[in-house]
Amino acid sequence: KAGVTQTPRYLIKTRGQQVTLSCSPISGHRSVSWYQQTPGQGLQFLFEYFSETQRNKGNFPGRFSGRQFSNSRSEMNVSTLELGDSALYLCASSLAPANTEAFFGQGTRLTVV
């Protein structure tokens, strides 16, 4: 059974550009959530999707957005990149939004120069 797949694994972008990250959850899982991990702030919640609907959103600016497709795959987009957006972006997959075990992908390492 395949795990959570995130692509790409590594990305280098320049300030002002935009980026799209992809997450394919475990087969059968319909809930996908995104997190940003930085050395200073630790892991912070970005947003959560279930059945193509955004259920919750963390405290991030509107430059961060996401969506979920009918096959449960999810994408997150960051526009007008800033240096501070450099981080490891992690995606978690679970059967349902609550009361279920979360499984993480290997992450996408984004570097903004």
Place this chain on the structure above:
Amino acid sequence: KQEVTQIPAALSVPEGENLVLNCSFTDSAIYNLQWFRQDPGKGLTSLLLIQSSQREQTSGRLNASLDKSSGRSTLYIAASQPGDSATYLCVRQGGSEKLVFGKGTKLTVNP
């Protein structure tokens, strides 16, 4: 604000030692408490999940307990090995933020 605190932030032990990692959370109205390990630059690997109705879970050399009344969880690692070296994250599940993470305990097991 829902918070999760992990103590200690870092721990270095000789191989073979038994050790305890601590986690405390401010909101006892949790759904689940999950422990992960993270190797440098990698994603998170789920170790144990304790549902809110449970008090502990065991997997191999790992045992995790949950005390909702005191807002605490512990991860016990028996007979530690160098391969256990990683950062261990305690994660509270419940409420609007989906998962709330502690800052982690960086464990080093020396051969």
